[in-house]
Amino acid sequence: MFRNDLLQNKRALITGGGTGLGKAMAQRFLELGAEIYICGRREDMLKTTAAELATSTGGRIHALPCDVRDLESVEALIHSVWKAGPLDILVNNAAGNFIARTEELSPRAFQSVIGIVLMGTLHATLACGRRWLAARHAATVLSISATYAPVGSAYVVPSAVSKAGVEALMRSLAVEWGDRGIRMNAIAPGPIPTQGAFSRVLPRPELEKLALDRNPQHRFGTLEELANLAAFLVSDHSGYINGEVIRMDGGEFLQGAGEFSTLGRMLSEKDWESLKPRKPAT
Numbered sequence: 001m002f003r004n005d006l007l008q009n010k011r012a013l014i015t016g017g018g019t020g021l022g023k024a025m026a027q028r029f030l031e032l033g034a035e036i037y038i039c040g041r042r043e044d045m046l047k048t049t050a051a052e053l054a055t056s057t058g059g060r061i062h063a064l065p066c067d068v069r070d071l072e073s074v075e076a077l078i079h080s081v082w083k084a085g086p087l088d089i090l091v092n093n094a095a096g097n098f099i100a101r102t103e104e105l106s107p108r109a110f111q112s113v114i115g116i117v118l119m120g121t122l123h124a125t126l127a128c129g130r131r132w133l134a135a136r137h138a139a140t141v142l143s144i145s146a147t148y149a150p151v152g153s154a155y156v157v158p159s160a161v162s163k164a165g166v167e168a169l170m171r172s173l174a175v176e177w178g179d180r181g182i183r184m185n186a187i188a189p190g191p192i193p194t195q196g197a198f199s200r201v202l203p204r205p206e207l208e209k210l211a212l213d214r215n216p217q218h219r220f221g222t223l224e225e226l227a228n229l230a231a232f233l234v235s236d237h238s239g240y241i242n243g244e245v246i247r248m249d250g251g252e253f254l255q256g257a258g259e260f261s262t263l264g265r266m267l268s269e270k271d272w273e274s275l276k277p278r279k280p281a282t
């Protein structure tokens with residue numbers, strides 16, 4: 001889809017880049033010429049991913065363990081990355097989530113998800129942003145949100161409040177830092193099969209079927225679709241897109257919002273015929 005030098009000379013950090021969507025973005029950005037840093041809590045998994053992607057793409061990738069909830073760890077990570085030169089791209093992708101009834105959640109359960117998704121994004125964005133502003137270095141931040149961020153969602157409340165905060169952060173800083181060459185955007189994906197997400201939020205076949213049924217395209221998104229959109233948004237070719245949240249869900253969100261969306265599945269050919277105006281008898 002893109003020229004293979006699209007991200008040449010760009011250096012990017014992808015939080016949670018060892019698995020799922022983060023790994024897919026790391027692979028695509030490497031194929032397009034970027035030098036990549038991935039972080040996460042599990043060092044072994046990160047190293048395995050980095051070795052695999054270095055071999056398959058021939059690109060430069062570094063694996064650095066870091067818990068994004070911990071400000072000091074994030075500062076140390078960014079400090080060590082900057083020793084080799086400034087980053088140009090930050091992708092806030094690390095997340096935690098699970099489905100549960102909100103009234104049964106402990107304070108630690110809230111803290112855990114809010115710590116990763118909202119505070120982790122804040123920690124990484126500010127650690128990079130302060131350095132970019134001080135050096136007048138043009139850069140871009142892409143955060144991975146979820147389609148329920150603007151409206152909330154039952155049963156994933158810690159994630160919903162965190163993703164809403166992430167989108168507010170992206171939109172706010174898009175304006176505050178926009179005059180200094182820093183762009184902030186987000187992608188809100190619909191369901192894309194990954195072990196991390198599906199084991200936690202669609203853990204049973206009937207839940208997966210429900211998700212497919214309510215999607216106009218009756219399919220899940222793919223890693224390639226997500227990675228290509230991300231590559232465009234972090235590239236200079238999207239330079240005038242700033243402060244946007246791009247929904248990528250096959251129309252699922254709009255299907256849920258439309259008053260009459262389900263009629264197509266409920267009404268038969270005969271029903272539709274019977275709804276047509278009767279021709280007056282001649």
Ligand code: HXC
Pocket residue numbers: 095096097098099100105106107108109110112113146159189190191192196197200201
């Ligand atoms: C209720 C739960 C719970 C659950 C954990 N907790 N899972 N409460 N229901 N299913 C509670 C624990 O009891 C504990 O509280 C607190 O949360 C912290 O749990 P830990 O296991 O100690 O936390 P930790 O090891 O830090 O793990 C964090 C995690 C875990 C978020 C709970 O799931 C994780 O590591 N996730 C990372 C990857 C991930 O979630 N990926 C999916 C992203 S998908 P107490 O009080 O008992 O100590 C996504 C969008 C999906 O975000 C959208 C699809 C369309």
Ligand code: NAP
Pocket residue numbers: 015016017018019020021022039040041042043045066067068069092093094095096097116120144145146147188189190191192193194195196197198
């Ligand atoms: P995933 O594979 O579980 O990815 C989450 C990643 O975040 C893991 O690599 C995990 O690595 C890392 N992580 C978790 N806690 C961390 C912490 N405290 N510090 C650093 N890294 C941490 O799930 P995914 O599906 O790829 O999700 C990626 C992003 O897409 C998330 O933002 C998610 O909300 C979003 N999203 C996914 C879907 C979907 O259907 N897949 C839909 C909408 C939005 P460690 O466990 O090693 O730390």
